[in-house]
Amino acid sequence: MDAPFGPGRAPLTGWCGWDAGMSSHETGQRTERAPLTVAALTSGRHAPSPRFRVRQYRVPLAERGVTLREYCPFVSQHILLPGLLNRVSRRYLPPWALMQMTLNILGRVPGVLGARRADVTLIGRSVLPGLERAVHLLPRPRVLDVDDAIWLSGHNSEQTAGRLARNVDAIIAGNDTIAAWYRAHNPNVHVLPTPVDTTLYTPRPVAAPGERVARRPITIGWIGTDGNHPNLDLARPAVEALVRDRADVRFLAISNRRPPHWAFDDQRLVFRYWDxxxxxxxxxxxxxxxxxxxxSAWSRGKCSYKMLQFLAVGIPAVASPVGMNRDVLAADDVGLSAATAVEWYQALDRLCADDEARLRKGLNGRRLIERAFDTTVFxxxxxxxxxxxxxxxxxxxRG
Incomplete structure (x- = not known):
């Protein structure tokens, strides 16, 4: 998913159009620390990871004397084939696989050249699928940023992910599960969760005293890419039953593709394409x-960013007690956990029936984000x- 055009967007000067190298006069703050230039090699303009783990840092890093330049390929390395062809494994389509690999290599040339002009090379988690040995072309120091259990997926098998980890100088892990795996391959691992820009993600305005507000349905919502539709289906029986049982409730799903198995009607079960x-x-x-x-092992590597987005805008979350979800729920009274269909129904019904509890948990969530997950903190x-x-x-x- 690409980044929204929020306030303070940096000039379009990098290969990807993102350059945090603004002066202290432009950022409104003064820094006396030695300047540092970082070349960030990411997987593409439309990938979620660089949007939140790279671009959000452009202004606050500039305020601290760090120039961040992002380089991403002009053609996404995750480009999809049309229709049913997209379901065919790449190894059965040699010409397509070869073209994709060639474009990926060519798209990395500006990043390699840019890294040679920088002080530090920051490598996104899936920048080098199938090309892990080429990491030696990048100058040192090399820092790998990982926010998923990538050793469990595709080209990033345990062997290739481990090889890459051993050939970087430091690793930034999005949570403790990821950090634990990488420490077996590199001792210099640091946990840095995905931050939230609290100046952008803010609660909806509260009605002024005496202002008449039209009664609106209680909206249960979900946002995510199509790869997470199987996770969404865990809550489907409870959500559909609750919508049937309560006339004041509706469900809203936001995604790049319409989730299958859901009978969307644009009234009580609503789907919107992500924009x-x-x-x-x-x-x-x-x-x-x-x-x-x-x-699952893959889910335990998730960094709970959807949950953090909900809390940032002041709404409580109902989440599976898996991985980092459990940690966020334990940090404060910000929501409820649910592991079975019955628990999902009970948790959602409880929050729908208690306006005060929703408000209280949402406020606690916003405060948690401000003190523990804000971009400026990280x-x-x-x-x-x-x-x-x-x-x-x-x-x-170096170099």
């Missing part, structure tokens, strides 16, 4: 957010980490 221009409005249209997850830690890694690699071994 960066209205993502915030869609989130604010919800009263309760869903984050269902299958209890920007200070990221800037310090990048400077430390740069200092630890001798000048003679």
């Amino acid at each position: 960066p221009a209205r993502e915030l409005a869609d989130l604010r249209d919800m009263d309760i957010g869903l984050m269902p997850l299958h209890d 920007a200070e830690r990221l800037a310090a980490l990048l400077r430390r890694v740069h200092a630890e690699v001798p000048a003679a071994r």
